[in-house]
Amino acid sequence: MIRPPGPALVMGAGAVGCWVGGCLHGAGTEVHFVGRPSVLEELRLSGLTLTDLDRRRQHVAPAQLRLHAEVPELRGAQAPSLVLLCVKSGATAEAAALLGLRLPPGTPVLSLQNGISNPVAAAGAAPSLQVIPGMVGFNVVRASPGHWHRGTWGELAGQSHPALQAWRPVFAAAGLPLALHGDLRPVQWGKLLLNLNNPVNALAGLPLKQQLLDRDLRHVMAALIDEALAALAAHGIRPAQLAALPPRHMPAGLRLPNALFRLLARKSLRIDDQARTSMADDVARGRRTEIDALCGEVVRLAESAGLKAPCNAWMVQRLAQPVTQPMSGRELRAALGV
Numbered sequence: 001m002i003r004p005p006g007p008a009l010v011m012g013a014g015a016v017g018c019w020v021g022g023c024l025h026g027a028g029t030e031v032h033f034v035g036r037p038s039v040l041e042e043l044r045l046s047g048l049t050l051t052d053l054d055r056r057r058q059h060v061a062p063a064q065l066r067l068h069a070e071v072p073e074l075r076g077a078q079a080p081s082l083v084l085l086c087v088k089s090g091a092t093a094e095a096a097a098l099l100g101l102r103l104p105p106g107t108p109v110l111s112l113q114n115g116i117s118n119p120v121a122a123a124g125a126a127p128s129l130q131v132i133p134g135m136v137g138f139n140v141v142r143a144s145p146g147h148w149h150r151g152t153w154g155e156l157a158g159q160s161h162p163a164l165q166a167w168r169p170v171f172a173a174a175g176l177p178l179a180l181h182g183d184l185r186p187v188q189w190g191k192l193l194l195n196l197n198n199p200v201n202a203l204a205g206l207p208l209k210q211q212l213l214d215r216d217l218r219h220v221m222a223a224l225i226d227e228a229l230a231a232l233a234a235h236g237i238r239p240a241q242l243a244a245l246p247p248r249h250m251p252a253g254l255r256l257p258n259a260l261f262r263l264l265a266r267k268s269l270r271i272d273d274q275a276r277t278s279m280a281d282d283v284a285r286g287r288r289t290e291i292d293a294l295c296g297e298v299v300r301l302a303e304s305a306g307l308k309a310p311c312n313a314w315m316v317q318r319l320a321q322p323v324t325q326p327m328s329g330r331e332l333r334a335a336l337g338v
């Protein structure tokens, strides 16, 4: 077995945190999970179970889990050699500040969050720590208490950093290949383009696969991506390709009739029938969504180039309010005029 460089700490034991932390535990890492009391209670009762669409099934017994309601003060050999920051965007600054108060200066913190600005916000709130941008290319949902399920394919990525180099073999042994990039921004923007489907999925109230096979809903996603591509081009940013098509061809691909789209997106459609976005979960539970870190980021990028992004702006406004009724693709197209 590969020897991990040291313990790991998951800040925000939820979908991504439990999944990635659980996989690292399976590869022999001492993992500390910091989470909310309700999640910790589930883990104490049921242990941690991970499953995925490739028939992975892993169980960690409750007694083997290191669970914390607050960031533990770990020093010396006990100190984490890697922190995984896995909270939603709205909780980033507070979580990072708590880490900064308790962990030794210089501790590497890998932000496994969507959007562009979370690593910057975390670094601002915890200047003593080394925050490294990361990207999660797959989807994880809570299937039942203590049980997390990865419902799509995809990999992890991070910005090149000596700490991550040392951890790469452990991630590989955990079944989570970690690609390192000299500049992660293009990858973050490539992922953000795909995440522009999250508000569409959340408003449609459908499982991800069913939603992606609705051409009207794909038209809405294409309109959101068109605006983002125009803003990116105005800033000279070239987003990385993370799906079947290069980003500039994604809107046209999404607008194709279903039969052609199915062929083109074969790999991306390898999704569990019940998989849904975490934004859909947030909407269903009446929680604050990450819309500002996704569509809001596009609106700000567009405005800073003197452009407008009205469809993304509409999404930001719509998701600031409660969603009580799902919207059909036609209704959404009519609302956005696309």
Ligand SMILES: NC(=O)c1ccc[n+]([C@@H]2O[C@H](COP(=O)([O-])OP(=O)(O)OC[C@H]3O[C@@H](n4cnc5c(N)ncnc54)[C@H](OP(=O)(O)O)[C@@H]3O)[C@@H](O)[C@H]2O)c1
Residues within 6 Å of the ligand: 011, 012, 013, 014, 015, 016, 017, 034, 035, 036, 039, 069, 086, 087, 088, 089, 091, 094, 095, 098, 112, 113, 114, 115, 136, 137, 138, 139, 140, 141, 278, 290
């Ligand atoms: N889920 C996915 O499939 C997926 C895929 C790719 C990327 N991502 C990104 O990964 C990030 C995490 O998403 P997620 O779906 O894993 O979120 P999640 O399931 O909501 O997990 C985050 C957990 O952290 C908790 N938390 C927040 N602040 C905390 C604090 N100070 N101390 C302890 N616990 C705290 C949250 O509790 P509260 O809810 O009470 O705040 C929640 O239980 C997001 O940026 C998301 O966009 C998610």
